[in-house]
Amino acid sequence: MSPVWITVTAVGAGTIVLKAAGPVLLGGRPLPRRVADVVELLAPSLLAALVVTQTVGGDGRLVFDARLAGLAAAIVALRLRAPLLLVVVVAAVVAALIRLL
Amino acid sequence: MVAPIAIAVLAFGLTYGVLARAAGMGAIAPVVMSATTFAGSAQFAAASILGAAGGTVTAIVAALLLNARYVPIGISVAPGFEGGLLRRLLAAQLVVDESWAVSSRRGFDFRVLVGAGTVLYVTWNLGTAIGVLGGGALGDPNRLGLDAAFPALFLALLVSQLRSRRAWIAAFIAAAIAFVLIPFVRPGIPIVAASAACLIGWRRT
Numbered sequence: 001m002s003p004v005w006i007t008v009t010a011v012g013a014g015t016i017v018l019k020a021a022g023p024v025l026l027g028g029r030p031l032p033r034r035v036a037d038v039v040e041l042l043a044p045s046l047l048a049a050l051v052v053t054q055t056v057g058g059d060g061r062l063v064f065d066a067r068l069a070g071l072a073a074a075i076v077a078l079r080l081r082a083p084l085l086l087v088v089v090v091a092a093v094v095a096a097l098i099r100l101l
Numbered sequence: 102m103v104a105p106i107a108i109a110v111l112a113f114g115l116t117y118g119v120l121a122r123a124a125g126m127g128a129i130a131p132v133v134m135s136a137t138t139f140a141g142s143a144q145f146a147a148a149s150i151l152g153a154a155g156g157t158v159t160a161i162v163a164a165l166l167l168n169a170r171y172v173p174i175g176i177s178v179a180p181g182f183e184g185g186l187l188r189r190l191l192a193a194q195l196v197v198d199e200s201w202a203v204s205s206r207r208g209f210d211f212r213v214l215v216g217a218g219t220v221l222y223v224t225w226n227l228g229t230a231i232g233v234l235g236g237g238a239l240g241d242p243n244r245l246g247l248d249a250a251f252p253a254l255f256l257a258l259l260v261s262q263l264r265s266r267r268a269w270i271a272a273f274i275a276a277a278i279a280f281v282l283i284p285f286v287r288p289g290i291p292i293v294a295a296s297a298a299c300l301i302g303w304r305r306t
Contacts, residue, residue: 003157004130007147011164012137016194018168022175023182023193036173037302041271043170046163047142047259048272049279049295053288054149054252061284070249074256084257085112091253095246 070095103217106199110221111228113141118232120145120250123242124152128233135229139222140197142258143167146292149251155289163292174201181209195222198261267302274298 001009031039055071056062070091077087114135121131126148134144143164150160175193178201182189192211195218204214239245263269275298282291 007160008130008134010161014165015138015168019171020193021172023179023189038299041299041302044262044268044272045275045296045298048276049292050255051252052276052279067249071252074253087257088250088253092246092250095249
């Protein structure tokens, strides 16, 4: 199997189990408070890391390029409460324009 | 109530189809992933890590860590679930942030979860299929700025997760860990390492 298909299969199977864990396996028994607090912070931690690596990550080095301008534009769009699709399009268009210059 | 969310999810799925294709996932794999995983941020994370040559294991680990939040969400809605094992198993797959939010407004309503979840599942997959088809017609992803679309997307998803002071702190620590590690390790590793920032949740408030 190619890396893409291994990823699709493993993430699909794993997610089905994670989603079923509460309603099917655990039957509503709560997680310990501290464990729940830690799990709740996983998504913001990973998403913040993804913002950084996707903005300045290169192949094993920091790269500062048009993606930074795209991110800045996205911040402005988010502050103006633009819908998600518009935020993404604005970032892409700004980065593309900077590359054209 | 579900219609505006469905339109947003359609656009979100479309974005996923385009970006997953641009990240080199091909045409079929993103469609299959939307049908089986049905969790936006994890799917985007996997696509972006694969696209950045970040390694298969890293992509899988990051995506599953992002979906770990569905364990406590699933536990919170479990008492309201109805029916036998198969029905519970299928309904559990319809839980995503949006369907959970809609069905938990005034106490959890199982029927709203199934109804809204089904609508969102269909629109998410429809959006992905349209995006994959449209994405194939686009040119060089970087010239179009599609590489700048990923960080913008993750930022938008991050903002929706910053519901507490602790979430802000965890996000800052994670961002710092990722930034410092980028020059020293393979792409993808900084993301998984940064997830350790969640451990600040262990401290009692």
